[in-house]
Amino acid sequence: MSIPATPRGKTSFNPTTPAAARAAASHTIQASPIYTATRRHSLYGVEDRVIIDPGSRIWKVGFSGEGRPREVFLAGGKSGDSLWNLRRVTEPGGQGEENKLLEIKLQHCLRSVFHDSLLTDPKARKVILVEHPLLPLHIKDIIARILFENQVPSVSFASSHLLSLFAIGRITGLVLDCGHLESVALPIFAARPLFPLLRTTPLAGARLTSHIRALLLLFGTYLPPPTSLSSAVNIPSANRSTRVPQEVLTDAVIEEIKTRCCFVGDILGTTADPRESIPSRDDSSEFDIPPSSDTAQSESDFSHTGRDSNISSQHESSEFSVVSNLRESFAEGSQGESHLQALSMMYTRHSTATDLHMRVAPSSLQQTGTGRGTLIIPGWIRERASEVLFEGGDVDESSLAEVILDSLLKVPVDLRKTLASSILVVGGTAMQPGFIPRLHAELLRSLSPPNMTSRAPTRPNRAPFPVYDRYVTLRPLLPYLAILNNPSSPQPLSDRQAANAGSSPAFSPAIMAWIGGSLAGSLKTGGVEVAREKWDEANSVQDADNSMDTFIDHEGRTAKSILPDWTRTSLPAGAPLANNPRTSSQTTMGV
Numbered sequence: 001m002s003i004p005a006t007p008r009g010k011t012s013f014n015p016t017t018p019a020a021a022r023a024a025a026s027h028t029i030q031a032s033p034i035y036t037a038t039r040r041h042s043l044y045g046v047e048d049r050v051i052i053d054p055g056s057r058i059w060k061v062g063f064s065g066e067g068r069p070r071e072v073f074l075a076g077g078k079s080g081d082s083l084w085n086l087r088r089v090t091e092p093g094g095q096g097e098e099n100k101l102l103e104i105k106l107q108h109c110l111r112s113v114f115h116d117s118l119l120t121d122p123k124a125r126k127v128i129l130v131e132h133p134l135l136p137l138h139i140k141d142i143i144a145r146i147l148f149e150n151q152v153p154s155v156s157f158a159s160s161h162l163l164s165l166f167a168i169g170r171i172t173g174l175v176l177d178c179g180h181l182e183s184v185a186l187p188i189f190a191a192r193p194l195f196p197l198l199r200t201t202p203l204a205g206a207r208l209t210s211h212i213r214a215l216l217l218l219f220g221t222y223l224p225p226p227t228s229l230s231s232a233v234n235i236p237s238a239n240r241s242t243r244v245p246q247e248v249l250t251d252a253v254i255e256e257i258k259t260r261c262c263f264v265g266d267i268l269g270t271t272a273d274p275r276e277s278i279p280s281r282d283d284s285s286e287f288d289i290p291p292s293s294d295t296a297q298s299e300s301d302f303s304h305t306g307r308d309s310n311i312s313s314q315h316e317s318s319e320f321s322v323v324s325n326l327r328e329s330f331a332e333g334s335q336g337e338s339h340l341q342a343l344s345m346m347y348t349r350h351s352t353a354t355d356l357h358m359r360v361a362p363s364s365l366q367q368t369g370t371g372r373g374t375l376i377i378p379g380w381i382r383e384r385a386s387e388v389l390f391e392g393g394d395v396d397e398s399s400l401a402e403v404i405l406d407s408l409l410k411v412p413v414d415l416r417k418t419l420a421s422s423i424l425v426v427g428g429t430a431m432q433p434g435f436i437p438r439l440h441a442e443l444l445r446s447l448s449p450p451n452m453t454s455r456a457p458t459r460p461n462r463a464p465f466p467v468y469d470r471y472v473t474l475r476p477l478l479p480y481l482a483i484l485n486n487p488s489s490p491q492p493l494s495d496r497q498a499a500n501a502g503s504s505p506a507f508s509p510a511i512m513a514w515i516g517g518s519l520a521g522s523l524k525t526g527g528v529e530v531a532r533e534k535w536d537e538a539n540s541v542q543d544a545d546n547s548m549d550t551f552i553d554h555e556g557r558t559a560k561s562i563l564p565d566w567t568r569t570s571l572p573a574g575a576p577l578a579n580n581p582r583t584s585s586q587t588t589m590g591v
Contacts, residue, residue, distance in 0.1 A: 049521040050120070052113060053130040053160070053514045054143065056082040057180045058428065060514045061113045064128070064521025069514050071117035075109050080251045083109075084139060086181055086202065103142050110146050122150040128526050130160045130517045132179070133186055133198060137565050144563060148535045157564045158527035159193050161186040163516025164426045168484060168504035173422035176404055176439075177513075178389075178429035180205040183400055185407040187419050195566040199407040201398045203389045205258075205429040211388045212258055212381070213249050219344055220244040221376040225362050241376075247363040248375060257377060258385075261356055264434035265383040267441055268350055344380070353379030386432060390442050401442035405471050420477040421500045424484045430509040436486050447471055447478050485509065528564040538562050 053060040053069075057080060062069040075083050083105055089095050114122050127147055131140065140157070147155055161175040161184075171191040177184050184200045186193055222244040355378055362373040392399030398406065404423065408416055425436050450467055479493035482501040492498035507515055520526045538561070 047524075049126045049128050049156075050113070050118060051128050051130065051514055051517040051521055052110075053511075053517065054109075055132075055180060055428075056084055058510075059109060059113070060511055061117050062514065062518065063118070064518045066518055067515070069511060071113075072511075073112070073117070075105070078252075080255060082180065082206075084136070088136075099138060099142065102139070103146070106142055107146055110143070110150070114150070122147070122152050125152065126154045126156070127152050128156045128158055128517050128521050130163055130513050131157050131527075132160055132177070133184060133193070133195060133566070134182070134200065137563065137567075140563050140565075144530065144535065148532050152532065154529050154531045156526040156529040158517060158520060159186075160513040161426075162188055162191060162193055162527075163514075163520060164424055164512045165191075166516035166519050167507055167512045168424065170422065170424075170484075170504075172418060173424050173484065174404065174407060174419040175424045175426060176400065176430075178204055178400065178425065178427035178435075178509075180428065183389075183403060183427070183429070185403045187407055187411050187415070189415055189419070193566075194411070197407055197410040199398070199403045199410075201400070201403050203391075203397055203399065204427075207388060208386060208429065209251075209254055209258060212262070212385045213254050215381045215385055216244050216249060216257075216375075216377065217246065218340065219378055219381060221378075222248060223374040223376065225371045225373050244375065245363045245365070247365065248360050248373065250361075253358075253360055253375070257358070259431075261358075261377060262382050262385055262432060263353075264386045264432050264438045265351070265353075266434075266438065267445065344378075347380035347384050348378070351380035351383050353383040355379050356382065386435070386438075389429070390438065399442070400439055401446050404443060405446055405474060408474055408477070409471070416474070416477060417480050417496075420474075421480045421482045421496050422484060423482065424504065424512075426509045426512045428510040436483055437488050440481070440483050440486055440489070443481055444478065447475050447481070449475070530562055534562060 049064045051060075051062055051064055051069075055075070057075060058072060059075050060069040060072050062071070074080050084102060089098050114120055129140075129143065144155055161177060164175050164177070165171060165173050165188055172189050174185060174187045177186075181204055182200050182202050183204045184198060186195070186198050188194065220243075221241050223240050224242065226240070355376055358375045358377060359372045360375045390399050390401065392402045408420060411419055425439060430436060450469055480496050482489070482492075482497045484500060484502070484504040485507075486502045487506075489497075489501035492501060517526070
């Protein structure tokens with residue numbers, strides 16, 4: 001009996017995978033000369049999505065799966081103007097014109113994203129839009145309409161605060177976004193943003209910019225270019241120094257000063273009250289600031305937050321600064337000038353920063369001169385200009401620490417410890433050196449016990465009024481308070497604080513939301529996705545409803561109604577009602 005011969009195919013069987021042949025047969029495409037990873041094709045093209053983080057001033061765009069944006073640009077051009085602001089026209093005709101101008105600007109920005117920055121076809125890419133929680137619905141509608149008119153397959157709307165947590169590998173935390181127009185604190189638990197607990201303040205980058213301009217106009221020094229080379233040698237600089245003209249402080253100059261020269265100093269007044277060296281003031285009434293040629297400097301240039309010392313006793317050391325009394329000083333002549341000089345001397349005495357000399361373009365009013373002018377920036381302005389962000393006491397303009405603590409007060413009690421130990425600070429304003437450590441110090445000081453000096457009673461036979469302690473219920477969280485991206489966390493007070501403080505990856509706070517969107521796009525996750533077919537169907541229903549009055553859609557959907565908007569959704573239901581024992585027993589007995 002002979003053994004049958006082994007087939008020829010079996011003898012040459014090799015279990016190894018022919019990698020070269022499979023790679024040649026598959027449909028792959030190189031990403032770019034910089035990124036050598038391959039991209040897989042899908043129905044609409046490549047699977048990597050376009051991540052767009054549209055801010056009021058700065059846009060960040062790129063592809064999913066990449067570690068940083070491809071392009072970061074000013075949406076308003078070189079002038080740095082904002083696409084939108086916190087004010088809107090109330091008249092319907094004015095709103096339509098404003099929306100049309102905004103649509104033109106957004107069309108230019110989105111065309112630049114696809115054809116200049118990313119060099120890709122809009123028809124082959126899905127888009128993830130990193131949306132701010134307070135982004136107006138009409139702006140989202142304009143962006144979505146422009147994208148779908150360019151045949152984008154789908155647009156996903158993802159919360160910027162949630163994506164920032166995704167970037168550091170977490171799904172629970174309290175995120176503070178310090179942007180250009182406003183600062184927003186939003187608690188997130190188990191990847192669910194708690195939108196009803198959101199807190200916001202207008203103290204942000206725009207207020208800091210206008211405040212730096214106001215301080216430089218008051219205390220800065222400008223050296224105009226000399227009329228000739230001989231005068232530059234013979235005339236000393238002290239004789240040529242003048243006040244800073246407004247034409248010199250352009251938006252580009254102020255932005256460069258804010259981003260490259262300023263930093264955040266430590267808390268003042270920890271050992272002694274610095275107000276002792278300031279002349280006392282009994283007048284606390286409101287004064288109108290003088291008219292200015294720049295309409296943008298009306299209210300934000302001279303902030304009056306924290307002017308009343310009776311609002312909150314735990315902020316005594318932060319109630320006074322240059323910002324606190326600028327409005328009063330203009331109406332008081334020599335007394336106001338002496339008060340401002342005393343403030344300047346106090347900050348100069350406690351400041352360790354040096355003065356900087358910055359070359360700027362000369363004023364257009366000065367026709368003669370050679371070279372460029374010199375702007376002298378005092379060191380205390382570089383160090384103390386950011387005090388405007390940490391001053392509280394105003395109901396409508398809470399400080400950054402108050403915004404975080406007010407949001408924690410609204411959080412359920414069983415979630416406070418978890419969220420207080422997982423605070424994340426993002427945004428372009430938070431990139432200033434020393435910003436996050438100062439914010440942590442402000443949180444600790446706000447939670448410290450206040451001064452127990454009671455107010456005098458109005459009647460002699462009554463007991464003195466107790467001191468109002470605003471955050472007394474949050475004081476047990478003091479040992480657990482931790483900021484995840486704090487680069488220099490203090491000595492930890494608990495194991496949880498030691499484990500969380502400074503534990504996040506060293507991403508820049510300005511691009512953390514975009515990095516989270518890149519991660520969500522690579523994992524094929526994200527927010528609410530609106531397909532182009534659904535958008536076209538909603539548009540057709542809306543057009544038919546407008547043309548035929550008798551036609552009524554059974555779903556009532558319009559193009560704007562399919563966009564995600566948390567302000568239209570109902571509040572989540574609370575805990576269920578406790579069961580009545582009598583009712584449950586009757587139900588069991590069948591009564």
